[in-house]
Amino acid sequence: MSLTSRFSLDTQLFASLRFDRARVVDLLVGWWHSAQVRRQRRALLVSRVQLMAVVFAVLVPLWIVPDVIAFPAAQWLPLAGMRLASSVVFLLLAYSHARVHSGWEVSLRLGVLLTVPTVFHVLACSVLLDVPRSGFAGVLLQIYALLPFVVVAGLAVFPLTGLETLLYALPIFAAFRQAALITGEFSLPANIGTLWLLLLVTGVAMVSGMSQLQYMIALVRQASADALTGALNRHAGVETLELLFRVSASHNTPLALMFVDLDHFKQINDGWGHEAGDAVLRGMAAALRGSLRRGDVLVRWGGEEFLVILNHTDVSGARLVVNRLRHAGLGQRPDGSALTASIGVAERLADSAQDWPELVDLADQRMYAAKEAGRDRAVLPQHTAVPC
Numbered sequence: 001m002s003l004t005s006r007f008s009l010d011t012q013l014f015a016s017l018r019f020d021r022a023r024v025v026d027l028l029v030g031w032w033h034s035a036q037v038r039r040q041r042r043a044l045l046v047s048r049v050q051l052m053a054v055v056f057a058v059l060v061p062l063w064i065v066p067d068v069i070a071f072p073a074a075q076w077l078p079l080a081g082m083r084l085a086s087s088v089v090f091l092l093l094a095y096s097h098a099r100v101h102s103g104w105e106v107s108l109r110l111g112v113l114l115t116v117p118t119v120f121h122v123l124a125c126s127v128l129l130d131v132p133r134s135g136f137a138g139v140l141l142q143i144y145a146l147l148p149f150v151v152v153a154g155l156a157v158f159p160l161t162g163l164e165t166l167l168y169a170l171p172i173f174a175a176f177r178q179a180a181l182i183t184g185e186f187s188l189p190a191n192i193g194t195l196w197l198l199l200l201v202t203g204v205a206m207v208s209g210m211s212q213l214q215y216m217i218a219l220v221r222q223a224s225a226d227a228l229t230g231a232l233n234r235h236a237g238v239e240t241l242e243l244l245f246r247v248s249a250s251h252n253t254p255l256a257l258m259f260v261d262l263d264h265f266k267q268i269n270d271g272w273g274h275e276a277g278d279a280v281l282r283g284m285a286a287a288l289r290g291s292l293r294r295g296d297v298l299v300r301w302g303g304e305e306f307l308v309i310l311n312h313t314d315v316s317g318a319r320l321v322v323n324r325l326r327h328a329g330l331g332q333r334p335d336g337s338a339l340t341a342s343i344g345v346a347e348r349l350a351d352s353a354q355d356w357p358e359l360v361d362l363a364d365q366r367m368y369a370a371k372e373a374g375r376d377r378a379v380l381p382q383h384t385a386v387p388c
């Protein structure tokens with residue numbers, strides 16, 4: 001990799017670490033995360049859950065030793081049973097299959113990891129109700145009281161959105177209140193400082209989770225972006241298309257594809273040089289992006305060929321996008337004339353496509369039909385030609 005392209009990649013990485021409104025919303029709720037970000041985040045969350053589960057599976061039973069030293073058998077025996085049971089659940093989590101298929105599966109695993117210490121805390125408070133708060137037992141009781149803080153602080157190691165951190169923290173808050181009610185220590189004025197501290201730890205965990213998420217999104221974007229145009233590269237495009245096709249087929253929703261190929265692009269390279277050709281490609285990608293919705297996906301398929309994936313879009317929706325492109329234009333050639341493209345459109349339902357390669361083939365064939373019909377036009381399913 002040349003020094004300039006390396007520099008430009010680094011610049012892109014740091015640019016995507018800057019905040020703007022869309023990025024903050026992405027970090028707070030995550031509705032618009034791309035297929036790549038979702039997949040990487042699932043893998044990262046699962047591996048972190050496994051790591052934490054191993055740590056807890058080892059540490060939790062080790063605490064039986066101080067329990068035995070500090071508490072009478074009536075207390076340490078049930079505690080030891082709870083610790084061993086917790087350790088079994090952690091071991092199951094640690095050795096469960098690393099490959100997960102859905103976000104729900106990941107949420108469930110993380111939920112179990114957090115629920116075990118939370119439930120343990122509430123039950124331990126009932127078990128330890130009558131233990132005198134003096135000497136070593138008193139010290140241990142104070143450490144037990146800190147468990148909700150440890151669990152909330154533990155959220156900081158996961159790349160979660162702000163909303164997710166809050167949703168995972170709320171049951172821990174409820175457990176903290178329940179434990180205080182059991183021990184008879186719950187009164188709002190007396191607990192206000194402790195609650196404030198718990199909120200503060202939640203806030204820090206939230207910022208930490210969102211920062212990790214932001215860094216992960218930046219790395220995924222860098223790995224899946226075409227360095228010249230910023231569109232998805234072909235590898236990431238195929239992954240996205242594969243996923244969206246599968247989802248569209250299982251929910252029976254429409255999925256349209258636009259195959260966009262610039263007209264007479266070679267003349268630009270030959271007449272004005274490769275740099276001018278690159279600038280035209282960059283401008284064209286920016287113009288395409290400007291005419292698309294946020295959920296649409298722009299892929300650089302190769303050279304001067306782009307693929308636009310229009311999720312939840314039928315043929316009439318794709319026709320609207322084609323018309324919008326026609327009005328907005330694709331930019332200019334170096335001589336100032338309008339840049340034009342030939343476009344082929346295919347749609348999963350209208351074309352009864354069985355898989356994504358068939359959909360790409362159909363869009364590609366229609367793009368060639370548009371070239372043969374004189375360029376500067378789009379061919380849609382049922383072979384309706386729309387001049388661009």
Ligand SMILES: Nc1nc2c(ncn2[C@@H]2O[C@H](COP(=O)(O)OP(=O)(O)OP(=O)(O)O)[C@@H](O)[C@H]2O)c(=O)[nH]1
Pocket residue numbers: 228261262263264265266267269273274275276277278281302303304371375
């Ligand atoms: N500047 C630049 N040129 C590229 C890039 N990738 C591919 N090309 C050029 O794109 C041109 C594509 O030429 P052709 O396939 O003949 O297509 P065309 O000239 O657009 O002709 P039609 O598609 O038939 O209208 C070739 O000259 C490639 O070298 C790139 O990243 N930058």
